[in-house]
Amino acid sequence: MPAPPTAHSPATLADAFAILAARRAGIRVIAGGTDLMVALNAYALPAAEFLDIWRVGELRGIADEGETLRIGALTTYTDLIKSPLVARHVPALGAAARTVGALQIQNRGTIGGNIVNASPAGDTLPVLAAFDAEVEIGSARGTRRVAFNQFYAGYRQTVLGPDELVLAVRVPKLRDGERADFYKVGTRRAQAISKIVMAARARVAGRRIEAVSIGLGSVAPTVVRAPLTERLLTGQRLTPALADAARELIMREVAPITDLRSTEHYRRAVTGNLLAKFLRGM
């Protein structure tokens, strides 16, 4: 039998960076463990060495930076749900956090883990996509920022280098005159991975849609935006005919698959229905 995996549990970011820089190959970063431990328990995670970042206090906390909220990577779903800053400035993110698993998962799962795990079904990710969030990445070499919408290179692939950690995500605040909503459709309310997950954000003046962004999960290899549908709606007066056209277009624009959670047909139909619901609410 192979030796059980080892783990480092540094308390500072500098120590975490040093460990990553010294051992690039094969080390896996673990935060709240709600995804990785499932794989480990199923013997589906062949890592021999782990970097446990749970104790790195520099990765916690939600800060008001004026136009944006800076949310530390180790912020748990429970932290998001309880945060007055999130409730006030990005309520859709709190709504997304409330749909993750149940309390046991919300108390451990983190927004950084949701981002890095790179599942197309990650519940907070459509919000980050719709809000044009920015991912702050760090290593012993320094820090850099990457647009969330450019963070994924493909199915379950990110642009993170082997020595890098996600430090935080910056989410622009909802502004006056803007509206955002979050929708998740799963088999049941708790403990369900989504069939479809959507976050939409729009600025409307009178009946005219000045700007709109739509983030979608579980309909493509990564969380995606719907640029064709966004373009159709932008600058237009919201009429029932326009809403119907947008609903038809987004059903064609997404690229879902049939898998054990749902079917391609259902996912296209529900994506259209969720957009119609969002537009009706405006």
Add this chain to the structure above:
Amino acid sequence: MRVVFEVNGRRREAEAPPMRRLLDVLREDLRLTGTKEGCGEGECGACSVLLDGEVVNACLIPVCQAQGTAVVTVEGLARDSRLDLLQQAFLECGGTQCGICTPGMLIAARALLDANPRPTRDEIKEAIAGNLCRCTGYVKIIDAIAQAAGPSLTGT
């Protein structure tokens, strides 16, 4: 690694690989078999314990993350041979059938009542949403938690 933490109010030590599950350290190393394993993937809540007062699934916690923490398992609920109010209420209301989910239900309910001593039925449902029971249909479990919370409970 040498894990030093508090379990049910007592300082405990265990020698375990750092990625060993807290669940296995509790059950196999410390012989606290009240905490159950259901699914082993964070879906069922049978292995719920309190970690620094928060309800978590012990199957998803590598023991290195329990270093220095305070853990409460179902064995820690009764005091001096007196059942916790929740345990007594589960008995009286028939909140237990096969019993596998019961330790996790009790722990999730304890976390709820510690934070919110007078929950509504909806709040009770939300608090045990991560705990699956395949016997009862939940009604008697919710009744039991409501009873433990006290007679003045009203509303849905």
